[in-house]
Amino acid sequence: MAQGWQEVNAEFMRRISAREWLPDQLIPAESELAAELGCSRVTVNRALRDLAQRGFLERKRKAGTRVIKNPERKATFVIPITRLEIENRGAVYSHQLLKREIKIPPPEVLARFRLPADSPLLYLNTLHLADAKPFVLEERWVNLAAVPELEAVDLQQQNANEWLVNHVPFSGGDLSLGARAADNKSAQLLHCGAGDALFEVQRTTWQGEQIITFVQLLHAPDYRLLTVL
C-alpha cells in the first residue's frame, strides 16, 4: 500500500507510462484514488498536482483530470550571473568596461523599452573574461529613470549585471536565444574570426510595468548552454 506522496506519484506515473491510463482519458477522482490506494485525499492531490505541473496531466474542476496526449518536454536553464558562471568553471573572472555613455538608443532598442523617441538611456559595453580570455561581450541599455542609483555606481569595480541583480531583485523578463555571425569589432574583442558563428542571448528585464534593462550577450565561439530535461 502506497503511503508517501512520492510513491503515489510514481505509481500514477507508471500507470501513464504503461498506458493503463490512456491519453485524453479521464482518470478516477481524487477520492476514489485515495480509497483505492489507502491514503488520504490530500496525498493523492499532492501527487496529481505535481504530475500536472510537470505537464503530464490536465486538471479542471468538475471536469476531472485527464492524461495529456503529447506531453511537452520542458527544459529549465539557469540564467547565471556571468561572474559566477565563469568562476564555476574554475576560471578567474575579470571584466573591462569598454564604453559607458548616456545617449538616445536606436529605434529598435527604444521600442523594446516602450519609451518616447527622445529618451536617453545608459549604454554599457562590457567584455567579460575568463582567465584573461574573452568569454562574452555584453551590450546593455539601462533605463535610468527606473534605477537612478546606478548612475553613481563605479562599474569598473562591480559589473552592471551584478549590481542590478543585487539591487533590483525579482523582476520579470524575456529571453531570446539565437546565432549571429561576428562582425569585425566583435571578432576583434572576442579573439575570433569575423563571420564566426556566435551564440547570442538577448534579455529584457522589467519590474512591474517598467522596463529596466535590455542586454545582448555575444559568447565566444564554442560556447554552449547546457541543461537537463
Add this chain to the structure above:
Amino acid sequence: MAQGWQEVNAEFMRRISAREWLPDQLIPAESELAAELGCSRVTVNRALRDLAQRGFLERKRKAGTRVIKNPERKATFVIPITRLEIENRGAVYSHQLLKREIKIPPPEVLARFRLPADSPLLYLNTLHLADAKPFVLEERWVNLAAVPELEAVDLQQQNANEWLVNHVPFSGGDLSLGARAADNKSAQLLHCGAGDALFEVQRTTWQGEQIITFVQLLHAPDYRLLTVL
C-alpha cells in the same frame, strides 16, 4: 490576516524584496510564522516550499530556512515537436527523409550512447519544412536495441521525433544549445550561405539507463528560441 497560501506566499515575497528578511539570513520557523500570520503551519509550509522551489529560499531540516543571496533566474523552454512548432506559427508542415541507413556511427556519437565500438545504429537525416521552406535540418541516431519497433515504421509518413514521443514517453534527456557555421551541404539544404551562423540544438534522450536517441537540429538562419523568465 493572511488566509490562503498564495497570500502568505506574496507576503513572504514582499519581505524578501523589501529586505525585511536579509540575504543569507535565517527566517523564523514555520510554527512561528503560522502563529504570527494566524494560519496553520501547513499553509506556511506550502508557501515556503514554493519560494524555495523558485529559488528564493534554501531550506534545511534543523538548520532552518534562509534567504538566498543571488537568486538564480530560471528560464523554462518548451521543447516542441517540430511539426507542432511549425504549425503553431501558422505554417504548413512537411518533411523530407533524406537518408535512412543502419551503420556504425563516428566515435563521438558512439561515446554518447555508451555503446561498444562496433554497435550499429539507425541514422536518419530529415529536413523539416514550413510552408515548403527549409526550417530545420535534423540528424538523428537511434539505438534500435532500445526501440526495435522503429525499424518497421514508415518514416516518410510520420517523422521519427513524433513516433518516438508517442511510443517512448517520459524519458529523460539532456540538451545543449550553441551556434555553428553552416557547412556546404547544410547551407544547400537550408537555402542559406555556407558559413552562415546557425542555431544548433543537440539532444540526448534516454530511458532508465538506456540511451534512446541523439539528435542534432540545425535551424535555418534567424531562428530564435524564445521564453519568458
Add this chain to the structure above:
DNA sequence: CAGTGGTCTAGACCACCAG
C-alpha cells in the same frame, strides 16, 4: 539530543463549471 522542516490524516468548506 532537540529543533527544524517534511509529510500524513480526517474532516471540512468553497470555487468553479460541465451538464
Add this chain to the structure above:
DNA sequence: TGGTGGTCTAGACCACTGC
C-alpha cells in the same frame, strides 16, 4: 446544481542534522 479539484485546519509522527 452537483461533482470535482483547491485548499485550510489541527494534530501528529518522522527524518534529518546542527549542536
